[in-house]
């Protein structure tokens with residue numbers, strides 16, 4: 721395995737596979753988020769119920785939130801390996817070719833050229849996003865543990881949070897369109913007869929992800945989704961049942 725990681729081809733494969741793990745998470749996360757589109761519900765918002773289920777999943781066989789933490793460890797490891805691999809490959813390529821390519825290389829898409837830049841912006845977004853909705857450390861709008869629907873509702877009443885999320889989705893879309901395509905190439909799944917299909921497939925997946933994620937802030941901001949049931953929010957913010 722160490723030998724595999726040391727070789728450039730091995731590193732490329734590992735970057736591709738860890739990228740695929742991260743995209744797998746994104747597909748599940750988008751589907752999970754779409755539960756918000758069911759609104760605040762009569763007693764409990766569907767997305768709050770879903771968030772609770774994520775923590776309870778595996779009980780009583782496994783301790784509380786065990787699966788959630790296992791997934792977190794896998795995701796973080798995949799992210800660290802993905803970034804380390806790319807940084808090392810970029811360094812290696814630079815060392816192998818100290819004279820820079822002319823600024824514009826023929827046949828390279830904007831996405832391909834911008835992979836390092838969009839990747840860095842996505843990393844910054846993920847840190848901000850976890851501080852906002854997981855650790856609840858950003859208190860510009862009300863946030864409370866377990867009240868995912870209310871947290872999203874209040875955040876996306878602010879145009880600047882909507883702008884940050886839609887902006888991030890633009891970079892994520894660019895990064896993934898080239899990333900998914902490169903995944904097929906790295907694993908040798910591309911071939912002249914299949915390339916058009918693979919390229920269109922990559923674009924379709926990215927469009928589904930961007931529209932699926934982007935619809936949530938837009939639905940909250942445009943008031944298509946109702947405010948959270950005040951009672952539930954007051955209960956949680958005060959920390960005691962009303």
Ligand code: HEM
Pocket residue numbers: 746749753771774792842846849850853854868872885892933934936937
């Ligand atoms: C508008 C789009 C998005 C919405 C509404 C959203 C919403 C949320 C919410 C509410 C949580 C906390 C979940 C909980 O406490 O149960 C969360 C966690 C998270 N989100 Fe998102 N998210 C969005 C886009 C993204 C994107 C594009 C990424 C990755 C690039 C991402 C990565 C994560 C990660 C890594 C976590 C932490 C998961 C954990 O608890 O371990 N999210 N998101």
